[in-house]
Amino acid sequence: xxxxxxxxxxxxxxxxxxxxxxxxxxxxxxxxxxxxxxxxxxxxxxxxxxxxxxxxxxxxxxxxxxxxxxxxxxxxxxxxxxxxxxxxxxxxxxxxxxxxxxxxxxxxxxxxxxxxxxxxxxxxxxxxxxxxxxxxxxxxxxxxxxxxxxxxxxxxxxxxxxxxxxxxxxxxxxxxxxxxxxxxxxxxxxxxxxxxxxxxxxxxxxxxxxxxxxxxxxxxxxxxxxxxxxxxxxxxx
Amino acid sequence: xxxxxxxxxxxxxxxxxxxxxxxxxxxxxxxxxxxxxxxxxxxxxxxxxxxxxxxxxxxxxxxxxxxxxxxxxxxxxxxxxxxxxxxxxxxxxxxxxxxxxxxxxxxxxxxxxxxxxxxxxxxxxxxxxxxxxxxxxxxxxxxxxxxxxxxxxxxxxxxxxxxxxxxxxxxxxxxxxxxxxxxxxxxxxxxxxxxxxxxxxxxxxxxxxxxxxxxxxxxxxxxxxxxxxxxxxxxxxxxxxxxxxxxxxxxxxxxxxxxxxxxxxxxxx
Numbered sequence: 080x081x082x083x084x085x086x087x088x089x090x091x092x093x094x095x096x097x098x099x100x101x102x103x104x105x106x107x108x109x110x111x112x113x114x115x116x117x118x119x120x121x122x123x124x125x126x127x128x129x130x131x132x133x134x135x136x137x138x139x140x141x142x143x144x145x146x147x148x149x150x151x152x153x154x155x156x157x158x159x160x161x162x163x164x165x166x167x168x169x170x171x172x173x174x175x176x177x178x179x180x181x182x183x184x185x186x187x188x189x190x191x192x193x194x195x196x197x198x199x200x201x202x203x204x205x206x207x208x209x210x211x212x213x214x215x216x217x218x219x220x221x222x223x224x225x226x227x228x229x230x231x232x233x234x235x236x237x238x239x240x241x242x243x244x245x246x247x248x249x250x251x252x253x254x255x256x257x258x259x260x261x262x263x264x265x266x267x268x269x270x271x272x273x274x275x276x277x278x279x280x281x282x283x284x285x286x287x288x289x290x291x292x293x294x295x296x297x298x299x300x301x302x303x304x305x306x307x308x309x310x311x312x313x314x315x316x
Numbered sequence: 317x318x319x320x321x322x323x324x325x326x327x328x329x330x331x332x333x334x335x336x337x338x339x340x341x342x343x344x345x346x347x348x349x350x351x352x353x354x355x356x357x358x359x360x361x362x363x364x365x366x367x368x369x370x371x372x373x374x375x376x377x378x379x380x381x382x383x384x385x386x387x388x389x390x391x392x393x394x395x396x397x398x399x400x401x402x403x404x405x406x407x408x409x410x411x412x413x414x415x416x417x418x419x420x421x422x423x424x425x426x427x428x429x430x431x432x433x434x435x436x437x438x439x440x441x442x443x444x445x446x447x448x449x450x451x452x453x454x455x456x457x458x459x460x461x462x463x464x465x466x467x468x469x470x471x472x473x474x475x476x477x478x479x480x481x482x483x484x485x486x487x488x489x490x491x492x493x494x495x496x497x498x499x500x501x502x503x504x505x506x507x508x509x510x511x512x513x514x515x516x517x518x519x520x521x522x523x524x525x526x527x528x529x530x531x532x533x534x535x536x537x538x539x540x541x542x543x544x545x546x547x548x549x550x551x552x553x554x555x556x557x558x559x560x561x562x563x564x565x566x567x568x569x570x571x572x573x574x575x576x577x578x579x580x581x582x583x584x585x
Contacts, residue, residue, distance in 0.1 A: 131477075135481060135483075136477055136480045154477070154478060156478070165525070166349055166473075167349070167528075167529060167531055167534040168530055169530035171530075172531050172532070173474065176471045176478075177478070177482070178467075180467075180482060180483055180484065204528060204529075204530070220478075224482070
């Protein structure tokens with residue numbers, strides 16, 4: 080239990096702006112081992128920018144991200160682009176491309192494909208995959224770097240409900256069985272409510288954070304999304 | 317039928333062809349998947365500017381072409397990444413700009429002559445022993461560079477964001493690819509000439525795409541198509557007295573059309 084709470088990453092007073100437009104303002108939080116975090120907030124609230132800063136794609140204008148150098152962060156992007164369909168690569172080649180540059184990892188490409196249940200797709204071309212299969216390939220590609228943290232940016236957009244349910248069950252398994260910290264960026268509050276434990280509400284600043292039971296209510300979400308927001312409960316049997 | 321191999325100039329032509337046929341798809345595949353194929357044609361025109369300088373200064377135009385092409389690739393990559401200009405605009409700028417300068421320089425000398433014609437359309441039969449050494453050395457650099465950076469080039473081509481996350485030195489790899497393309501363009505001038513280089517780097521690759529295979533297999537098949545086109549092209553051009561560059565590219569086109577039919581046939585099944 081003590082190990083489960085190990086601090087993996089600290090985001091300290093991170094600010095970011097494009098020109099004069101402030102995107103993030105003094106955002107601070109910690110990510111601990113085994114957390115399942117939902118990152119929510121309105122469009123333009125800075126979610127994708129924060130993710131890109133956590134991943135090292137963008138540099139914070141102020142503040143810092145502190146983590147140990149040997150700790151890898153896995154990344155599952157939004158379902159990417161039309162070029163996928165013509166890129167000549169097999170599932171195995173794509174999964175393998177996620178290996179760290181020194182090729183040292185505790186998990187092989189085949190093992191990570193097994194974890195997400197796509198070994199049968201090994202030789203398929205990525206252009207032949209469905210949206211759901213493609214996202215599983217990207218999880219396997221992220222897992223092959225043996226990450227302690229897995230960040231997913233709107234991963235299930237455009238995927239049918241059945242496939243996305245399967246997709247989220249894989250994430251839950253990785254979180255519970257492998258103790259991988261998951262950061263899920265999503266517009267789908269229903270999914271956030273069902274899947275995550277902890278919620279970070281971002282609208283330029285970290286408006287609130289805490290257990291979902293305390294935060295996923297209409298009053299709090301109105302504070303985040305504006306007064307026109309209305310929470311509709313779906314029945315998930 | 318085999319007398320062709322008795323002539324030393326044809327032996328040199330086949331050797332140069334074999335090297336160029338191997339390296340052209342090796343670089344070309346990364347340009348194609350990154351939608352950067354026009355870089356080859358642009359650098360070819362920059363090479364023409366280099367050739368014009370060589371003709372004016374009476375220096376070996378092959379060497380000035382290599383220098384111009386490499387410098388051009390560095391400028392292009394710098395403008396593209398640092399100045400945030402659209403790739404196709406930068407390529408268009410260099411393609412027409414270099415051609416304009418080349419034409420002006422050529423008009424200063426004797427204007428068009430047979431020598432220039434060889435550089436425009438290629439004449440692999442006039443490859444000298446010295447050329448073979450240069451082509452050989454550059455081919456070795458190309459092959460080892462691509463093999464060494466293969467993983468980085470692949471990841472950067474498929475997903476540039478993940479490449480940054482995985483600490484691939486993106487700027488360095490982009491610049492290296494541009495310089496390697498410049499070297500490839502330079503050594504291809506002899507085989508197909510400035511105006512047909514793009515075909516050598518692109519057509520075998522897109523032909524291979526039609527067979528629906530993974531990346532490495534696609535690359536290997538592209539090299540096979542490339543080599544067959546060059547060898548058969550040289551052979552046919554010798555016996556039927558055709559322009560070698562044009563014959564090689566026409567064979568590449570023929571393979572491409574056949575591959576389209578193959579693809580269509582497979583889909584019907």
